[in-house]
Amino acid sequence: MRLGLLALPFLAATVQAADYSGPLRPQVQFSPPKGFMNDPNGMFYDAKRSIYHYYYQYNPSELVAGNQHWGHATSPDLYHWTNHPPALEPDNEDTFIFSGSAIIDSENTSGFFPDQDDGVVAIYTAHSSTKETQHIAYSTDGGYTFTKYANNPVIDSHTDNFRDPKVIWHAESQKWVMVIAWAHALKIGIFTSPNLKDWTPTSNYTQEGLPGVQFECPNLVTFPVDDADSGETTKDVLAISVNPGAPLGGSGTFYVVGQFNGTHFNSEVKEETLFDFARDNYAAQWFYGLPEDSKPVSIGWASNWDYTNEVPSGDREGWRGSATVPREQTLINVDGAWRVTQTPFQGLSPVKGDKLEKKTFNNGDVSVDFSSVESNAVYFDVTIKNLPSSDVTGELSFNFTSSASGEYLDGAVELNSGSFWINRAGTHLFTTADNDNFTGQFDTSISVSESGQFTFSGVIDRSVFEVFLEEGKQSGTMSFFPTKPLDKVTFAATGLGEDVTVDLGVWGLKSGWSS
Ligand SMILES: *[C@@H]1O[C@H](CO)[C@@H](O)[C@H](O)[C@H]1NC(C)=O
Ligand SMILES: *[C@@H]1O[C@H](CO)[C@@H](O)[C@H](O)[C@H]1NC(C)=O
Ligand SMILES: *[C@@H]1O[C@H](CO)[C@@H](O)[C@H](O)[C@H]1NC(C)=O
Numbered sequence: 001m002r003l004g005l006l007a008l009p010f011l012a013a014t015v016q017a018a019d020y021s022g023p024l025r026p027q028v029q030f031s032p033p034k035g036f037m038n039d040p041n042g043m044f045y046d047a048k049r050s051i052y053h054y055y056y057q058y059n060p061s062e063l064v065a066g067n068q069h070w071g072h073a074t075s076p077d078l079y080h081w082t083n084h085p086p087a088l089e090p091d092n093e094d095t096f097i098f099s100g101s102a103i104i105d106s107e108n109t110s111g112f113f114p115d116q117d118d119g120v121v122a123i124y125t126a127h128s129s130t131k132e133t134q135h136i137a138y139s140t141d142g143g144y145t146f147t148k149y150a151n152n153p154v155i156d157s158h159t160d161n162f163r164d165p166k167v168i169w170h171a172e173s174q175k176w177v178m179v180i181a182w183a184h185a186l187k188i189g190i191f192t193s194p195n196l197k198d199w200t201p202t203s204n205y206t207q208e209g210l211p212g213v214q215f216e217c218p219n220l221v222t223f224p225v226d227d228a229d230s231g232e233t234t235k236d237v238l239a240i241s242v243n244p245g246a247p248l249g250g251s252g253t254f255y256v257v258g259q260f261n262g263t264h265f266n267s268e269v270k271e272e273t274l275f276d277f278a279r280d281n282y283a284a285q286w287f288y289g290l291p292e293d294s295k296p297v298s299i300g301w302a303s304n305w306d307y308t309n310e311v312p313s314g315d316r317e318g319w320r321g322s323a324t325v326p327r328e329q330t331l332i333n334v335d336g337a338w339r340v341t342q343t344p345f346q347g348l349s350p351v352k353g354d355k356l357e358k359k360t361f362n363n364g365d366v367s368v369d370f371s372s373v374e375s376n377a378v379y380f381d382v383t384i385k386n387l388p389s390s391d392v393t394g395e396l397s398f399n400f401t402s403s404a405s406g407e408y409l410d411g412a413v414e415l416n417s418g419s420f421w422i423n424r425a426g427t428h429l430f431t432t433a434d435n436d437n438f439t440g441q442f443d444t445s446i447s448v449s450e451s452g453q454f455t456f457s458g459v460i461d462r463s464v465f466e467v468f469l470e471e472g473k474q475s476g477t478m479s480f481f482p483t484k485p486l487d488k489v490t491f492a493a494t495g496l497g498e499d500v501t502v503d504l505g506v507w508g509l510k511s512g513w514s515s
């Protein structure tokens, strides 16, 4: 928008000066230059310029949700980020730019792009206190600046609970397909369009027993599969975020697996699967326009509506809300159940730094002091091998501690009970005394593979911890807030059988914010 005297509350069309040095600032996950961030929006890959665009729900003027804009950043590799001015700003003080998606209209189906094959269209919800309608805006400069369509809204269903359009191109039917949340009705609407302007409702998806008080941020993602039973080569995953009422409390995401046939999503599973076993992974969005041979890639918001407006990075450092690491995914069949696996995109290779430890051991401790790692961020992986096929004994714990304060973040795999837990209650800048929903410990069940192995890997990054179990069959994402940096980790194995070995690797990570 043009700046004018009347537009003073929205004076945000410049890149905000950013200080990413604060001790709570993640160095590998994205966080906003200042202000408040929530859902990822509009994520697409510009193959022509080899650049990823990431937009996000953004309040540039306050440290709590409100005054929603689309913030904007780009990256060549999803780890090194450049901030840009907000891409979409409210027209007035009463209508905000809520979540949505973006596509590349290479065939000019919209008619917005007479002279180019790389026009970008953003599809988003315009939210006011009485209405949620769907709008579009187009960009002729590759996604940096947008012009709002003169004939918005493109969908008006006369309701205030209808939001978060995610649009993909459906090649079989040669149509654009939108999934969108009828938030309170607990349904996912499916619409199709030839031109992004005229939309036809084709169906609503719902399934008995799905949890949640409101649905938000649906995504429809096609995965390649090799399904011997049905001969199918692809399956579709429908991810639905719910808030409140997620199984772990507050906000969370689940998915169902089935087939999308051009008009309907037909679920093939009795039950939903939780996307994450901890509390801080919401509203994941999948990139549009990735190369054909790329796996699906998503980024989530690493927080929870139950406490996000209160976390201490706001008062201390002037920002709230970070992203998860980008995650690449596969869909696999585990004993008849379809599971999305997720592991850090490209194994974090663009930011992987020096190897701090590489060791094979049995029972005993291995400690790594990472106080000299400038980013204060570390990646580790663990493979426990030669486990017996029954009566598995022992446990392997990890403990990230602060040499200055004694605070800690710990966790363990307990092989005998088949459980895995992570715990943030040993960090003290924000605790259940500040907000009783900021619970400390998260647990999940695990299984040892047929080959007698259990693997896990993780990223700890100042105030975000992410762990990936069993080649990514499960993930646990947890924000945490220590008063002093955690700078040492101890892995301790006890009670393992004598043939069992533990392969451990620990690497420093390089900051994505330093050049
Ligand atoms: C793009 O669409 C507009 C409007 O329909 C049309 O005028 C223009 O010729 C189209 N350009 C191309 C390259 O198809
Ligand atoms: C989908 O559900 C919404 C909300 O209940 C309803 O208004 C709409 O008419 C339904 N659409 C279809 C295609 O059934
Ligand atoms: C904890 O979460 C519940 C459910 O979302 C909410 O009703 C309650 O207000 C939250 N408590 C605090 C202290 O925010």
Ligand SMILES: *[C@@H]1O[C@H](CO)[C@@H](O)[C@H](O)[C@H]1NC(C)=O
Pocket: 261, 262, 263, 264, 266
């Ligand atoms: C898509 O699925 C719906 C619901 O199962 C069905 O009614 C419809 O005929 C299917 N369409 C096609 C093209 O198969």
Ligand SMILES: *[C@@H]1O[C@H](CO)[C@@H](O)[C@H](O)[C@H]1NC(C)=O
Pocket: 397, 398, 399, 401, 406, 408, 410, 411, 412, 426
């Ligand atoms: C981690 O260290 C803390 C503080 O020394 C201790 O209380 C906690 O039990 C340890 N956790 C594990 C899993 O050993």
